[in-house]
Amino acid sequence: xxxxxxxxxxxxxxxxxxxxxxxxxxxxxxxxxxxxxxxxxxxxxxxxxxxxxxxxxxxxxxxx
Numbered sequence: 001x002x003x004x005x006x007x008x009x010x011x012x013x014x015x016x017x018x019x020x021x022x023x024x025x026x027x028x029x030x031x032x033x034x035x036x037x038x039x040x041x042x043x044x045x046x047x048x049x050x051x052x053x054x055x056x057x058x059x060x061x062x063x064x
Contacts, residue, residue: 006032 009030014023028038028051036051 005035008032 007029011028013026015026017024024040025042026040030036037048039046039048
């Protein structure tokens with residue numbers, strides 16, 4: 001079975017940098033293993049970082 005992480009959905013945002021008139025490209029990707037990653041490819045040292053999982057509601061009666 002292929003364990004390679006692959007992008008299933010991708011989006012790019014041209015985000016305004018606070019306190020300046022500059023903009024910064026942010027790329028967000030959802031992968032086939034249900035993880036979500038982001039990068040800022042225009043920065044000096046671009047790298048991918050995984051976004052944290054979205055919290056799930058606690059089920060009633062589930063021990064804490």
